[in-house]
Amino acid sequence: MRLALEPDIAVVGEAADGPSAVRMAADRAPDAVIMDVGMPGMDGIEAAAAVRVAAPDAQVVILTVHDDPNTRRRAQMAVAAAFVVKQKCGGDLVAAIRRVAGAQMGDDSEGPGSLPADRDDPPKVGAARGPLV
Numbered sequence: 001m002r003l004a005l006e007p008d009i010a011v012v013g014e015a016a017d018g019p020s021a022v023r024m025a026a027d028r029a030p031d032a033v034i035m036d037v038g039m040p041g042m043d044g045i046e047a048a049a050a051v052r053v054a055a056p057d058a059q060v061v062i063l064t065v066h067d068d069p070n071t072r073r074r075a076q077m078a079v080a081a082a083f084v085v086k087q088k089c090g091g092d093l094v095a096a097i098r099r100v101a102g103a104q105m106g107d108d109s110e111g112p113g114s115l116p117a118d119r120d121d122p123p124k125v126g127a128a129r130g131p132l133v
Contacts, residue, residue: 005033006094018042018050026054031101034093035080037064038072049078059100063093074082 003011012028015021017040033051035044042050047059054076059081064071067085075083082096 003094003097009094009097015107016127020046021047022050022054023053025058027126028057032059032061032081032097034061034063034097037062037066037075045074045078045080048075052079061073061093061096061100 012030013024013050015024019041021033021035021039022042023080032049033055035048035051037044039047044062044064048062051058051060060078061082062075062080063077063084063086064075065086067087070088072083084093084096
């Protein structure tokens with residue numbers, strides 16, 4: 001995944017399904033978790049809600065091909081920090097990770113897609129059906 005090429009993002013894991021993502025998030029305490037909606041075992045939105053319980057400091061970014069009101073509502077109810085549509089992704093995913101990691105650190109003053117200037121370590125990201133950051 002392209003995230004491994006970003007110098008300011010550290011990928012700390014990758015899970016193949018929802019239950020594995022929840023366990024990994026609890027064990028590795030990522031700053032952000034990228035959650036694909038279409039996963040085996042537990043869909044990404046259910047897993048997002050479970051991650052928010054297992055790793056309360058982790059911010060969940062939903063990544064999906066489903067850009068419809070029902071999917072967005074479910075993601076919002078699961079307390080997802082961001083919603084990124086795969087077809088429109090471009091740099092949006094990386095920007096969303098930087099934004100939620102910055103907010104998680106208590107500083108989003110530099111605007112969307114940027115990390116706090118005083119942060120010394122890259123945000124840790126994790127993902128289901130992809131990397132955990």
